[in-house]
Amino acid sequence: MQRFHFPRWTNALVRGLPVVAFLSAVYLVGLLAFGASPETLAVGYAPRQPIPFSHKLHAGELAIDCRYCHTTVEEAAHAAVPPAATCMNCHTRIKPQSPLLRPLREAVAKDEPIRWTRVHDLADYVYFDHSAHVTRGVSCVSCHGRVDQMEVVEQVEPLSMGWCLECHRDPAPNVRPVDKVFDLAWEPQGDARELGRRLMEERGIAPSTDCSTCHR
């Protein structure tokens, strides 16, 4: 039987293999980094809600303060989604028959909550405290973006662990005067970092980066 011999072109092919292997490795790593990053997976989530509630109208044009609805944000870990009753403060008389508000009226009638879809949903092993942040000068806008300009609320930040840590390690750029926390449009005069550093010093803000800060 004729012996098998590798043709000459296999030598060239073998030379090319390291290049292909290298490129493949770069490709795979790049693909993974690009595809599996929270910026891809988490950012941009804008679920459809039972009622097309517009933050742009309410918080933006009408300039209703965040706390009018999310009442617990300053005292509790959880920033409460308002009960239907809060909506009915106005909507008993404004657009009382609007078909878009039917789920609201039904909820009130049946004494059931409206099943809003949660947009900013951290994993259950993360313990995030809203009050700890807003009372120290971290604005809503730092994590939720310009909600007052959103017709449909959308996740704009990755809310990943690394993203949290970035701020915990260097909070200065995100610390503002407490009375400006709910003013989403507020921009610092001059250097935000400098201001933040001063405020941190004044108020003794030193966020912990211990594991148990968020995982308990």
Next chain:
Amino acid sequence: MSASNLHGLVAYYADVDSLLAAVRRVREAGYQRFDAHSPFPVHGIDPVMGIRPTVLPWLVLGAGLTGCAGALLMQWWTNGHDYAFLISGKPLFGLPAAIPVTFELIILLSAFMTFFGMLALNTLPLLSNPLLRTAGFGRVTADRFAISIEAADACFESHATRELLAGTGALSVEACESDESSAVVPKWIKQLTMIGAAIALIPPALIAMERYGTRTTPRIHVITDMDFQSKAKAQSASLLFEDGRAMRRPVEGTLAVGEWIEDEYRATGKVAGQLGTGFPYEIDRAVMERGRQRFDIYCGVCHGLDGLGRGPIAVRAESLEESAWVPPTNLHDERLLTVPEGHLFEVITNGVRNMPAYAAQLSVDDRWAVVAYLRALQRSRNASIEDVPTDQQRNFK
């Protein structure tokens, strides 16, 4: 057989001694491009062939030093600098704890360099080699010894070289023909590569669509039982209870610890069932600030920040020409200037006419703070110069 396709000549030997003797002869004859082949490393052949020590040890030393520096830098940078995190009182970067990993990386990089360096210096892999096509050469990896002389050698002369080899006690001398097979990588391989590359572009494109757009579906969760644990969190749904709420409603009349207020007036705005006057506790600047803040959040939307009843909601309702809309009260109304404070408190707590109750949003003390601020707001519209502290009166004159 034409001279053009002659790659070289191979002579075969039976044992180490004849190989060594032959190598000596070939080298003495001035050949440069020749090599000896054996099934195992023949000791003592290097000086006979004039093989100079390989540079491999130096490459390996370099790799080892790289591993050492790299490992130390990596550990210092990651644990000591970029992610400084104190664990069980150990220094952020302590040399004793850094040594194991440093050591392993020195070895690992050196080993890689040894293995791949050896292959590279030997130009391996080299699957196609004219020698491997030569019929008798197959035994060289088993029990034969051989010398190969390339036709490209300056001293090579087909006949004379053959004579030389035959004269060295070779068992046989065989011509090694050049490999005439194509050196061009076949088209199908190139095509496959192209197709593969094209297919490889699809996943990044899909990911880019995902990354730069919005979507209504939640992210992919690999570990659902960690991300969604079977525990009740605020305002979440639960299958455990009939009403589907994870949060339970407290029993009617439940008070949290510390929420019970002894003072009836402070708690209800009434004294013995009658609306009271004045404030249940002293009003200072902090209370006033708080009142102003709460007023702006909860009252201002309808009554307006100035209390004139022209808040943004009212404006909006009017612009929508809502038939059911009742304009909010002007808080500077004469009637409200004289009502007892208890009345104002009562209205905030329980609502009145079209105004809903705000007890859920405003705590008891917050309500008194709002009342206090409201009084100040009303006063601001009816103030005289006497209301200004004497040391500041000058500024208003």
Next chain:
Amino acid sequence: MSAHHHVSAPERTRVTPSGLAGRGRLATLFGAALCVLAVVLGFVQEEGMARLQHGWLLAVTFFVTLGLGGLFFVLVQYLVRAGWSVVVRRLAEHLAGSLPLMGLLLLPVVIPTLFGNGQLYHWADPHELAESHLLQEKAPYLNGWFLLVRVAIYVGVWTLLVRAFNRRSLAQDDTGDPSMTIWMQKRAAPSVLAFALTLTFFAFDMLMSLSYEWFSTIFGVYVFAGSAVALFATLVLLALRFEGRGELRGIVTTEHYHDLGKLLFAFVFFWGYIAFSQFMLIWYGDIPEETVWFQQRWVGSWKYVSLLLLFGHFLLPFVGLLSRHVKRNRSLLASWAVLLLLMHLVDLYWLIMPTLSPEGASIGLIDFACLSGVGGLFLGGLWRRIDGKPLVPLRDPRLGESLAFQNL
């Protein structure tokens, strides 16, 4: 595999050194005089007795470990039936031969403990015993009489081993009887076991118990590693000495130095490995009763002694001996051997002296007197043992293999 190269055995007269006995006697006298000087200084100087005991222990342990290294080498060569090493084995036998005398010289530090003298071994101090609960727990082991018994056992075992092996090796020079080799091959394994146990407990008793509250399971191995380094350094130097004199010329070749160098290198690494294991585990565990020992060796100038050991006993010789070229170059190898022998002394100094001067390293005249005194006795014994006997096991069955040895 080198058996094909036939090398004829060297002549007896050429490899038998002569004229060393006189020099040996001189060294013994000189040593004895210095020992007396040391004792006198110990009585005269303030705090002299404590220093004398420490200095004496340092000097004796240094030479005992050399002897132990020699014994280890001899035993292991028989255990693994090594061929290459035959030409240097006799040197190691002579080194081991110093063990009986050096062992006896341990008595001056053991006997005071019988009388409650705790200047060297604090555990021997009755006040210490009365006050320390920990020490009371350990007293069944740490007491003068038991120590004396143990030291007697160690020295007895060493003496037996040395006599058994050295006598047979020398006898073989005359008879050429291979049964001697067979006998020793058979006995090597249990002998190594006895060697390991005696060395370990010798290290525990004489060195570790200096800080009686401290303990480390690896300590015996640590002392062994240091002894092995010292042994190979000494072997290199002795071989060079007798190559220079002529007895070993043409017999101990570059190939043997290369192998001795490799073993020296290997044991430098082994010492580093053991030292690191001991240090790192204690550093990491961070338990006060253990870390205190290293803490003591980081106080004041002790810190520099510790660093000297790290660099001089490990890092520098490791790098220095890495290259094949160095191991095959006699003068380069000799320089590293001298350094390492010195470092072995520093190592023992570092083990012993912090209990004497905890505030920082210090050297006294007594230390020199002890070291050169005991050294004189050691050298005197060594020269006299070497004198008149062939330096090469003339009729060892594997001598040919050793003479023709080639590093491949």
Next chain:
Amino acid sequence: MVITAATEPKRAHVAAPVVDVLSDDPTQRPPLMTGENDFTSITDDVCGIAEREATPRAWYIAFAASVTGMTVMFAMLGYLIFNGVGVWGNNQPVAWGWPIVNFVFWVGIGHAGTLISAILFLFRQGWRTSINRFAEAMTIFAVCCAGIFPAVHIGRVWMAYYLFPIPNQMEMWPNFRSPLLWDVFAVSAYALTSLMFWYMGMIPDLATLRDRAKGKVRQIAYGIASMGWTGSARQWHRYEKAYLLLAGLATPLVLSVHSVVSFDFAVSQVPGWHTTIFPPYFVAGAIFSGFAMVVTLMIPARQFFGLKHLVTMKHLEIMCKIILATGMMVGYAYAIEFFIAWYGGNPYERFAFINRAMGPYAWAYWTMATCNVLVPQLFWFKKLRTNLWVMMGVCILVNVGMWFERFVITVISLSRDFLPSSWDYFKPTAVDVLTFAGSFGLFFTLFLLFCRYLPMVAMAEVKTVLPQAHAGHGLHAEEPAR
């Protein structure tokens, strides 16, 4: 076109003198192999195994059994990954149960191969050439088995990349001060280096198989695997230097790997774990168990594949001696640990050791002590260490003992932690047992594949220790081989 310049000399068949390979006679070195061996016979003997046309039935039976075991293991791992680590017996206070025991057990076994290849190479032990390939293969398969346990021990195997310093969304790095991370580096470096060492050693032999291969598939497969090796002097020159370098690198590596494994325990403050002799003691134990495994596998393999003339009784005897020596080292460590536990005066430490020997796990402790210290004492007697049955029995018991050693260290110390209220008695679950039993299936599956398709003996290396391999041999042809 072949010119025959000289007739091929016939192999000289001198009547082989009957030599006792076990001879203790110092005046001569017994040959490393028995019978008349030359380059051709060695090539034929070793290649013959891999080239056999029909696979023997016994191989199929063994393979089926191994694959079954392996399947059981993977099924258990799947079950584990699906359900979580709770399916194991691990709990408080014994949070490190069988998985760690099994890991250390397999890693230990994986030490003999590199030791034989590297350290004995540096010591110029010619006898290693007959067994090093076999032992190296065993090393790699054992490390494969070992790697599984810590990998699945993390519970969520897809998170295993956290173990390496790879930039991730958490923006944190692994804790390099943790001995568990050192382990990751040590075991990975060891696995990779061993693999390269093994493969590099095989290249010339794969070339032999390539040149002898009949079928096209084999010609291509061995052709690719041997990378175009031509056995040229220049190739051998670099190859030998690389082999020496790898041996020099693997020697400290093999010491470091089990030392680092011992750090997992010894850097802690758990009584019975925190002791400075752990690194060398673990290394000795690893070599001990590794050699026992090599002997256990070698005895049937040499019988079955007809390699008795290459792997002689001498090889086995030397390995038994090494087992005895390392067994004594392990016994030494046990004794010193006990002594220092008493001498140290720490009541917790004292309790830990008394509890080992007399507590509820005394059975495990005495199993360990018997198998590891007492049983190898049989090897003091030459009659016993050259008896295949005794050898086999002792080596199997040694590995039982070494498994129990890890069990004793891991479980006993943890089961009696500082808080008596949490003391507990560890019980493995069926998943624990089946996973461990199944890991032998994986080991033997890989092993049987190796025996069937790869050169089991390092032919090129064995040839170098034949007398014919040395220059000038022809001049002394009349001398008996030494």
